[in-house]
Amino acid sequence: MTLVGIQTPAPVPTADAAVAAAAGRPEPQRRRRRVQPTTWAGLAFAAPLLVYLVVFYAYPLYENVSMSLHRYTRATYVTGEAPFVGLDIYREVIGSSQFWTIVWQTTVFVVASLLFQYSFGLGLAVFFRRAFPLSAVLRGLFLVPWLLPIIVSATTWQWMMDADSGIINRFLGVFGIDPVWWLSADHSLTAVIIANIWLGIPFNLVILYSGLQNIPTEMYEAASLDGAGAWRQFWSITFPLLKPVSAITLLLGFVYTLKVVDIIWIMTQGTGRSQTLATWAYAMAFGKGTSATIKYSEASAVGSILLLVALVMGIVYLVVQRRQED
Amino acid sequence: MFTTQRTLRILSLTAAAALATTLAACSSDDDATSSSSDGASAGGKTLTTLNIWDPYPQYDDSSDWATYVQSCAPSGVTVKRTSAATADLLNNLTTAVKAGNAPDVILLDNPAVPDAASAGLLAPADEVGIDTSGFNANLAGPGTVDGTTYGVPIGANTLGLYYNEDILKDAGVDPASITSWDTLNAALEKVTKAGHKGITFSGIAGEEGVFQFQPWFWGAGADLKDIGSDQAVAAGQLVSDWIGKGYAPKSAATDNQSASWDLFLTGDYAFAENGSWFAQAAAKLTDFKAVAMALPGKDGGAAPVPTGGEFVLAPLQKDDADAHYANAKQVISCLVGAENQVKTAGMLGYFAANKDERAKQIAADPVWAPWASAIEAAQGRTSELGADYTAASAQLSTALQGALNAAGDSAKVKDAFTQAAQS
Numbered sequence: 111m112t113l114v115g116i117q118t119p120a121p122v123p124t125a126d127a128a129v130a131a132a133a134g135r136p137e138p139q140r141r142r143r144r145v146q147p148t149t150w151a152g153l154a155f156a157a158p159l160l161v162y163l164v165v166f167y168a169y170p171l172y173e174n175v176s177m178s179l180h181r182y183t184r185a186t187y188v189t190g191e192a193p194f195v196g197l198d199i200y201r202e203v204i205g206s207s208q209f210w211t212i213v214w215q216t217t218v219f220v221v222a223s224l225l226f227q228y229s230f231g232l233g234l235a236v237f238f239r240r241a242f243p244l245s246a247v248l249r250g251l252f253l254v255p256w257l258l259p260i261i262v263s264a265t266t267w268q269w270m271m272d273a274d275s276g277i278i279n280r281f282l283g284v285f286g287i288d289p290v291w292w293l294s295a296d297h298s299l300t301a302v303i304i305a306n307i308w309l310g311i312p313f314n315l316v317i318l319y320s321g322l323q324n325i326p327t328e329m330y331e332a333a334s335l336d337g338a339g340a341w342r343q344f345w346s347i348t349f350p351l352l353k354p355v356s357a358i359t360l361l362l363g364f365v366y367t368l369k370v371v372d373i374i375w376i377m378t379q380g381t382g383r384s385q386t387l388a389t390w391a392y393a394m395a396f397g398k399g400t401s402a403t404i405k406y407s408e409a410s411a412v413g414s415i416l417l418l419v420a421l422v423m424g425i426v427y428l429v430v431q432r433r434q435e436d
Numbered sequence: 437m438f439t440t441q442r443t444l445r446i447l448s449l450t451a452a453a454a455l456a457t458t459l460a461a462c463s464s465d466d467d468a469t470s471s472s473s474d475g476a477s478a479g480g481k482t483l484t485t486l487n488i489w490d491p492y493p494q495y496d497d498s499s500d501w502a503t504y505v506q507s508c509a510p511s512g513v514t515v516k517r518t519s520a521a522t523a524d525l526l527n528n529l530t531t532a533v534k535a536g537n538a539p540d541v542i543l544l545d546n547p548a549v550p551d552a553a554s555a556g557l558l559a560p561a562d563e564v565g566i567d568t569s570g571f572n573a574n575l576a577g578p579g580t581v582d583g584t585t586y587g588v589p590i591g592a593n594t595l596g597l598y599y600n601e602d603i604l605k606d607a608g609v610d611p612a613s614i615t616s617w618d619t620l621n622a623a624l625e626k627v628t629k630a631g632h633k634g635i636t637f638s639g640i641a642g643e644e645g646v647f648q649f650q651p652w653f654w655g656a657g658a659d660l661k662d663i664g665s666d667q668a669v670a671a672g673q674l675v676s677d678w679i680g681k682g683y684a685p686k687s688a689a690t691d692n693q694s695a696s697w698d699l700f701l702t703g704d705y706a707f708a709e710n711g712s713w714f715a716q717a718a719a720k721l722t723d724f725k726a727v728a729m730a731l732p733g734k735d736g737g738a739a740p741v742p743t744g745g746e747f748v749l750a751p752l753q754k755d756d757a758d759a760h761y762a763n764a765k766q767v768i769s770c771l772v773g774a775e776n777q778v779k780t781a782g783m784l785g786y787f788a789a790n791k792d793e794r795a796k797q798i799a800a801d802p803v804w805a806p807w808a809s810a811i812e813a814a815q816g817r818t819s820e821l822g823a824d825y826t827a828a829s830a831q832l833s834t835a836l837q838g839a840l841n842a843a844g845d846s847a848k849v850k851d852a853f854t855q856a857a858q859s
Contacts, residue, residue, distance in 0.1 A: 155448055184555035187534040188752070207859075273686035291686050295841035378690065379641050381837055396527060400641045400837065401830030402551070404527075 174417075178410035186406075195407075203411045208385075216386040219303055220367045224360060226307045231314025231359075236348065238315075239322050249315075256312035264376035267305040268293065271377075295382025302374045302384045309373060314359055321355030322348070354434060361427045365420050387416050483756065486515045486763045487539035489529070491522035491746060492784070501783050508770035510763055522746075523642070526552060529751060533557045538751035540764045543590055546578040546816065547643060549747050550823040553581040557751055561585045564750040565765040570774060575789045577819035579747050587749035588772055591786025594741045594814045595651055596807060597732070598700065598708040598718055601725040603632045607706070611729060616736045617655075617674060620707075624683045627706040634683030635707035636696040639675065639840045644692050646829045647742055648709060649675065649836050650817070651731045655739030660821060660828045663835055664857030670734070672839035672849045680844020689840040700726075711744060712807050713785040719803045728806040743814040745786055748772060787811050831856045 178199055180192035203209060238249055255263060270277050271292035279289035292301040325348065333343050371388045374380055380389035380399055393399035395409035488505060495501040502517060509515040518539070520528055526548045532538045533556075544552060552558050561568050561579075568576070568585050575592045579585055599611055607630035609623045624634040639645045652674055658667035678684035685691075685699060693710055700708035703724050709731065718726040730738040748771060750764040771780050777788040778797045787807070788794045794811070798804040818825040838852025 151445070158451065184530055184551065184557075187530045188556045268690075291843075293690060294686070294843075295837065381641050381689070382841060398523065398642070400833035401826070402523075402526075402548070402643060403826050403830060 171417075174410050174413055177406055178414050180407060182406035182410075184404050199407045199411045203408050203415075208390075212385050212387055212390055215299055215383055216368070216388075219299065219306070219384075219386055220364060222303050223306045223310060223367050224363050227310035227314050227363060228356070228360060230307070230311050232318050232352075232356075234311070234315045235318040235322055236344065238319060249319075252315055253312045255309050256316075260309075260372045261376060263309060264305065264373050267301075267308075267373075268377045271301055293378055298378040298382040298384035302377055305373055305377060306367065306370065310363060310367070314363065317359045318352065318355060321352050325351050354431070357427060357430055357434075361423065364423050368416060368420055387412055391416070482512070483759045483763060484513055486510070486513050486541070486767065487518065488515060488541045488543075488767065489518050489520065489525060489539045490543040491520060491525050491545065492543075493519040493521060495519070504780070504783055505771075508767050510766040513763060515767070529557055530555065533752055536754040538753060540750065540753075540760050541748060541767050542751055543746040543748050544587075545643075546589070546743065546745060546747050547818050547825055547829065549578050549586060549749070550581045550818050551826055552749075553584070553586050554823040558586045559750045559752050559757075559761065561587060561750075564761040564768075566750070566768050567773070571789045572791050572794075574814060574816060574819070575743055575745075577816035578743075579749075581822055587747040588768075589743075589789040590746050590748045590772060591777070591781035591784055592743050592745040592789050592811060592814065593712045593786045594743060594807070594810050595648065595709060595711055596715075596728045596730060596741075596810055598710055598714070598726050598728050600700075600703065600706050601727055602703075603627055603630075603706040603724075606630060607632065609706075611727065614729070614732055616732050617734050620732055621674075621677075624678070624681075624707070628681075628683060633685070633705045635678060635709065636691075636699045636705050637675070637684065637688055637709040638691050638693045638696045639688045639836055640690055640692045641833055641837055643829055643833075645836055646832050647744065647817075648693065649832065650742045651709070651739040653832070654741075654815070655731070655733040657734070660817075660825070660832070662857070663828070663831045664854050668835070669850050669853045672835060672853055673844075673846060675836070676839040676842050676846075676849050677844045679840055680842075686843075689837060712787065712804075712811070713744075715803050715807065716785055730806065730810050738810060738813065741810050741814050742817050745789075831859060834859065 177192075179194060179196060181195050181199070182192050186192045234252065238245055271279075273279065273289060273291040273293065276292070278292065283289065291297060329347050329351075330343055333347055338346065369388045370386075371392050374384050374386065374389050375392065375398075378384045380386070380393055389399075391409045391412040393401070394405040394412070397404045486509065490505075492501060497517075505517050506515050522545045525542070525544060529538065529542060529544070529552065538557075549558075562585075566588060568579075568588055571588055575589050576585075579587045579589070597614075601611075604611055604623075604627070607627040609626050614620050614623055628634050638648045649671070652671040653668060656667040656671040656674075658665055658671060662668070675684070675688075679686060679688065687699075688696065691699070697708065697710050697714055699705060700710070701721075701723075708726075712728075715728055718728065731741060733739040748768050750761060750768070753760040770776060772789070774790055774793060777790055777793045778800075780786075781788045781797065787804070788797050798808050817829075821828055835853045835856035838856065839849045842848035842852060
């Protein structure tokens with residue numbers, strides 16, 4: 111008997127059908143139970159997962175969207191009153207003077223981070239493809255940014271980027287470059303992008319390195335026999351064959367970078383140009399940053415917008431993947 | 437094969453049942469506690485645990501403050517103290533009141549009191565039985581919202597100007613000559629020319645930065661109701677120039693008061709704008725001599741300074757309200773009753789909020805002498821605007837951040853204040 115699969119066995123011709131067929135009459139309707147026992151067993155196994163998904167995914171999602179359609183204030187938590195206002199909150203958020211600036215800053219942050227994380231990750235992965243003495247140790251060291259707690263890395267970057275006594279400005283001074291006020295309102299976006307790139311390189315390195323292992327070495331041998339140089343080999347063999355792995359790496363990186371709050375918050379508290387949609391939602395939801403007023407509804411609206419962007423990117427990925435498979 | 441499959445099926449169904457039971461148990465937990473509390477009558481019940489929340493995570497369970505709080509417990513009651521950062525305390529209180537397990541007593545930063553009161557999180561002082569008499573009007577002001585008084589100050593503190601006497605001597609600056617903004621700027625120029633650094637202060641985004649900016653803001657004659665006025669811009673220009681000319685560190689835009697005090701402790705800076713809660717520590721410094729004086733106003737005299745310090749309040753209770761309030765009343769009168777005010781304030785490095793007690797406190801310790809006039813004249817931040825203060829503070833914080841980042845550019849400073857006033 112089979113536990114796996116809910117397929118019902120193919121109908122076995124019974125005596126009735128045989129007789130009917132022999133007599134030339136139409137086969138009588140088969141009496142079949144609606145749900146097979148195996149179906150119930152299957153649902154029972156799926157039940158814990160379904161319950162988990164509903165409680166931890168569907169319900170918070172519903173609450174988030176519901177919050178963005180009602181006017182919430184601090185008093186709502188006590189009195190429970192939150193008048194339904196439809197799409198007013200979305201209109202207010204999208205119509206506010208900061209919205210498009212923050213969207214632009216978020217775009218710059220995500221695109222710049224992904225571009226450099228991916229390039230450096232790919233470069234390092236190709237570099238490590240050929241094993242050399244101590245290459246394993248070096249590769250391990252490159253994982254350190256990923257393993258450190260964010261509070262440690264962010265505080266260290268903030269300390270290094272201090273305008274008056276930071277080590278980065280001291281280093282730039284060796285080349286005669288004037289000290290840069292890294293954490294000022296104008297430069298804060300650049301500062302957090304640099305820190306975020308440093309954080310994201312190990313992830314890209316690990317995944318692209320394992321993707322490189324799947325490219326057969328015979329292809330490189332054949333290419334070098336044909337006289338292709340290293341650069342040509344990279345563009346004609348490595349890069350195209352890495353496309354599936356690259357796609358997933360970029361998608362995961364995109365979704366993660368879109369919602370990153372911790373590195374920005376610890377370094378600059380989202381002041382100046384470093385305000386992204388995620389830090390804006392965080393500041394509004396908990397009354398952090400310049401304003402202590404709690405704006406739950408507006409924060410939920412921004413959160414829903416972020417979710418929509420991530421969803422769109424996910425769909426783009428699926429379309430690209432399907433095209434690759436075809 | 438039959439036995440293994442059967443075992444697997446039984447195990448899986450048991451796991452599913454266990455998960456479902458756990459979820460049901462978690463959701464019914466609230467029902468269980470509320471049903472048991474509903475059973476008890478509010479009148480004759482006494483509670484054996486008292487929860488007190490304060491914003492002093494730096495004082496752990498072994499500190500003097502913790503022992504002192506424990507000593508205020510009514511007989512037969514155990515006191516459980518929880519600390520959280522001041523910025524998080526109001527949010528924690530909000531969720532606790534909603535869940536019905538609010539603490540009995542909470543110490544809330546004074547500018548947050550009108551917010552908490554208008555959100556319905558606090559019980560009025562009359563209902564709890566707190567004695568609100570005998571406190572200075574300027575210090576007790578934030579505790580009254582729309583005519584109802586909710587609590588009293590645990591103590592008060594304010595801002596002043598500390599200076600490094602050794603550096604001032606070396607640069608040839610007479611501290612008695614610093615009486616206005618011009619003389620302060622002249623002193624800063626002299627000390628930086630002598631090879632030292634100028635002044636540390638905190639300009640961090642949020643209430644802490646606004647608190648530190650207010651002596652300059654009010655010292656210029658500006659009003660919280662009009663953030664875009666010329667006087668406000670002048671105050672912004674003052675601090676902006678300090679950054680631009682290198683008198684103040686660029687990290688002032690992201691430093692909190694603790695960080696700016698640490699910078700002063702290095703001994704490199706001539707001046708520090710910081711609070712009276714550091715006065716006793718400053719008097720004990722051995723690396724250099726630190727002296728406190730009043731912050732100068734724009735054209736002379738002492739600048740109006742804001743009152744700091746927490747209020748002791750009783751949150752709204754859903755169940756057993758009378759029993760909770762009875763306990764709260766006892767602890768609060770123990771902490772801030774006239775005879776104990778100096779002791780409580782001394783624990784925290786604050787001033788007693790009652791005029792006579794404070795006079796005794798100041799007379800007893802010479803370290804408080806420079807602060808005496810400042811604390812008498814200090815103004816509550818929310819006394820005028822009440823619950824609207826939060827919005828005004830947010831505007832001022834945005835303007836301050838813009839001014840500090842402008843580093844002296846007067847067009848940008850004016851822009852920052854004008855835009856913030858419109859937001």
